[in-house]
Amino acid sequence: xSDLDTITLSVSYDIPHxxxxxxxxxxxxxxxxxxxxxxxMHAGMQKREIxxxxxxxxxxxxxxxFKMNPHWWRIPLTAYGATALHIAVIMRKTRFVEKLVMxxxxxQDMEIGxxxxxxxxxxxxxxxxxxxxxxxxGKNPKLLWIRGQKDxxxxxxxxxxxxxxxTQFLFQxxxxxxxxxxxxxxxxxxxxxxxINHIYTVTSKLLVIYPKLATIENEKGLTPLxxxxxxxxxxxxxxxxxxxxxLFKGMDEEKESPNTVQLSKAMFxxxxxxxIMILELLFKYNPDLLxxxxxxxxxxxxHIAILYRQESVYRLILSKGDxxxxxxxxxxxxxxxxxxxxxxxxxxxxxxxxxTDHVLMRSEEIWFQFSLLTKQEVEKxxxxxxxxxxxxxxxxxxxxLHKESVxxxxxLADTLIVVAALIIxxxxxxxxxxxIKDIDSTLTPIFRKKTWYTFFFLSTALGTxxxxxxxxxxxxxxxxxxxxxxxxxIHTRQTKLVFGNITLVASLGLMFxxxxxxxxxxFDFLSSWIFYFIAGLACLTLALHPFIDYNLWTHSVQSxxxxxxxxxxxxxxxxxxxxxxx
Numbered sequence: 001x002s003d004l005d006t007i008t009l010s011v012s013y014d015i016p017h018x019x020x021x022x023x024x025x026x027x028x029x030x031x032x033x034x035x036x037x038x039x040x041m042h043a044g045m046q047k048r049e050i051x052x053x054x055x056x057x058x059x060x061x062x063x064x065x066f067k068m069n070p071h072w073w074r075i076p077l078t079a080y081g082a083t084a085l086h087i088a089v090i091m092r093k094t095r096f097v098e099k100l101v102m103x104x105x106x107x108q109d110m111e112i113g114x115x116x117x118x119x120x121x122x123x124x125x126x127x128x129x130x131x132x133x134x135x136x137x138g139k140n141p142k143l144l145w146i147r148g149q150k151d152x153x154x155x156x157x158x159x160x161x162x163x164x165x166x167t168q169f170l171f172q173x174x175x176x177x178x179x180x181x182x183x184x185x186x187x188x189x190x191x192x193x194x195x196i197n198h199i200y201t202v203t204s205k206l207l208v209i210y211p212k213l214a215t216i217e218n219e220k221g222l223t224p225l226x227x228x229x230x231x232x233x234x235x236x237x238x239x240x241x242x243x244x245x246x247l248f249k250g251m252d253e254e255k256e257s258p259n260t261v262q263l264s265k266a267m268f269x270x271x272x273x274x275x276i277m278i279l280e281l282l283f284k285y286n287p288d289l290l291x292x293x294x295x296x297x298x299x300x301x302x303h304i305a306i307l308y309r310q311e312s313v314y315r316l317i318l319s320k321g322d323x324x325x326x327x328x329x330x331x332x333x334x335x336x337x338x339x340x341x342x343x344x345x346x347x348x349x350x351x352x353x354x355x356t357d358h359v360l361m362r363s364e365e366i367w368f369q370f371s372l373l374t375k376q377e378v379e380k381x382x383x384x385x386x387x388x389x390x391x392x393x394x395x396x397x398x399x400x401l402h403k404e405s406v407x408x409x410x411x412l413a414d415t416l417i418v419v420a421a422l423i424i425x426x427x428x429x430x431x432x433x434x435x436i437k438d439i440d441s442t443l444t445p446i447f448r449k450k451t452w453y454t455f456f457f458l459s460t461a462l463g464t465x466x467x468x469x470x471x472x473x474x475x476x477x478x479x480x481x482x483x484x485x486x487x488x489x490i491h492t493r494q495t496k497l498v499f500g501n502i503t504l505v506a507s508l509g510l511m512f513x514x515x516x517x518x519x520x521x522x523f524d525f526l527s528s529w530i531f532y533f534i535a536g537l538a539c540l541t542l543a544l545h546p547f548i549d550y551n552l553w554t555h556s557v558q559s560x561x562x563x564x565x566x567x568x569x570x571x572x573x574x575x576x577x578x579x580x581x582x
Contacts, residue, residue: 046065046068046069046072046075047075047077049061049065049068050062050065050072050075050077050084051077051078051084051087053065053084054077054084054085054087054088054091054093054096055087055088055091055093056091056093057088057091057093057095057096058096059095059096059099059100062084062096062100072084073085073100073104073105073109074109074112079115080114080115080116081112081113081114081115082114083112083120084100085097085100085101085105085109085110085112085120086114086118086120086123088100089120089123089124089127089129089132090123090127092127092129092132094129094131094132094135097120097132097135097136098135101135101136101139102139105139107139107140107142110136110139110140110143111140111142111143111146113146113148116148116149117147117148117149117150117151118148118149119143119146119148120132120136121133121136121137121140121143121144121146121154122146122147122148122149122154122157123148124136125148125154125155125157125158125161125163125166125170126148126157126158126161127161128158128161128163128165128166130165130166130169133166133169133170134169137173141173144170144173144174145174145177145181145182153182153186153190154170155167155170155171155174155190156186156189156190156193158170159190159193159194159197159199159202160193160197161197162197162198162199164198164199164201167194167199167202168199168201168202171202171205175205175209178209184210187206187210187213188213188216188218190202190206191203191206191210191213191216191224192218192224192227194206195224195227195228196227198231198237199239200237200238200239200240200242200243201238201239202239203239203243204239204242204243204246207243207246207247207250208246211246211249211250211253211254212250212254213250214246214247214248214249214250214251214253214254215250215251215254215258223258223262223266224247225247225251225258225262225263225266225278226262226265226266226269228243228244228247228275228278229265229266229267229269229270229273229275229278230269230270230272230273231273231275232273232274232275233275233277233278240277241277244277244278244281248281248284248285251285260286260289260292263282263285263286263289264289264292264294266278266282267279267282267289267292267301268294268301268304270282271301271304271305271308271310271313272304272308272310274308274310274312274313276312276313276316279313279316280316283320290317290320290323291323291326291327293330296333297332297333298330298331298332298333299330299332299333299341300327300330301313301317301327302314302317302324302327302328302330302338303327303330303332303336303338303341305317306338306341306342306371307341307342307344309346309363309367328379334384334385334386335383335384335385335386336384336393337379337382337384337390338371338379339371339372339379339380339382339390340382340384340388340390340393342367342368342371342372342390342394343368343390343391343393343394343397344393344397345364345397345398345401346360346363346364360401360405361398361401361402361405362405362494364398364401368390368394372390406493409477409493409494409497410477410478412497413474413475413477413478413497413500414474414478416470416474416497416500416501416504417471417474417475417478419504420467420470420471420474420500420504420507421471423463423467423504423507423508423511424464424467424468424471424507426511427460427463427464427467427507427511427514428464430460430514430515430518431457431460431461431464434456434518434521449521452517452520452521453517453521455513455517456514456517456518456521459510459511459513459514459517460510460511460514460518462507462510463506463507463508463509463510463511463513463514464507465507466503466504466506466507466510467503467504467507469500469503470499470500470501470503470504470507471500473496473497473499473500473503474496474497474500476496477493477496477497477500505545509542512538512541512542515538516531516534516535516538519531519534
């Protein structure tokens, strides 16, 4: 008989039976006949009733199970040994749990674990259910020290699940007995779990009790400082500043403080992730770290900031006086100077959040141009071991991305120029079809008819002009050109696209005004309320657009500002160079 043809019915509770062996039911499964005991079938039905009652939180139904078994809450309902309490906790049935614990269960019942070792208290800690944890803990405080899955304590399970409030609550009641009930290795594991899951309030409290945690290493050989350095942290994160302060205080107090190699690794990791808080504290702790070099790649802090596109780290280096001039002179193991590294294509993880190729290419170009502005001519023409100057390296490493970016921008411009053509056609058609009659009439709403004619022709003319301007911007992107990076940067074409979008939307707004005034001129025999209603709808549409497309407008403004800033910086650089030559 194959495994698929077998049925296993497991019953493991102590209901008294009377001659169970004398009663059988014949089950037919896959054409094979099995004799099954009646009491087994009845037991399965009982389990099902208890399970459904616990999962749905139906206390009346569950309490009636007392007639079937006076200890129904102890019955394992699943193959994993889950009882009614486990099921209710998983399904977050707080009132059911409260009534079950207070009315029926003793302390030993609450300590029953499933096959994986999890008690109901462990499950509540994993799910972060504070109400249920308080109910269970209130009746049996020993649950705090009963281990669950993977031999982890409830506080470790809560921390690994990332539940900050739950971890804080459990630590509040366990800190007094940490030394008695928790081996130091478990404390170390809890400490690193809190760092991984950003529970810094408990991390800082552990550092107060055990300062030597500041220099201890995890399974991967990383210190707490090195772990934090790899994260992008915010000063607003609760407990973070206190944790960092205690870390450095603990490093000072401990005899086996981190060596220069560990500190420099933490510094480079912090630079890669843009972690300014760690860098500032490291420089206060050891100012000489600023000039440390990664001996594997022969790169200093400035190289890392440029390579990983960390502008905040670059500005931090600038704030250190003339140190940047010293750091600029360093060459890495491949003969690359700072500009070569700026010309490298950004690493894959840096692409997160950049939805299109042309947006990524634009950010790459701006970063490279920004690096060029502050460097001497010697650095710009210097060749690395691959015999490439910074510009040549930039062009070669971005060739495919540039091609895809151009294709994307052209596709957008192709679509938008069709839209612009339709709008300009409507504008011209409206201008030549609106009849001119009764110019001096005063029967039109709000203004005289002559004033409405003025509004109509001005809005039509300006709207058509702006629409034509947007078509020129789009055409300058689409028309054949030398699409090599050295001829024109992608961000220039993207700026043209942004200006085209702005003028196109402005022309649409003016066309709204043109349509409204044209309607009044043609249908002046209608009631005034109709025009007010139409005007209200038009204004509502125009007002909603900035809110619906907020990101579009924000990006457009940023693009224009960035373009202006880059242009001003270029002109300033040219002017300074010209003055120096004189």
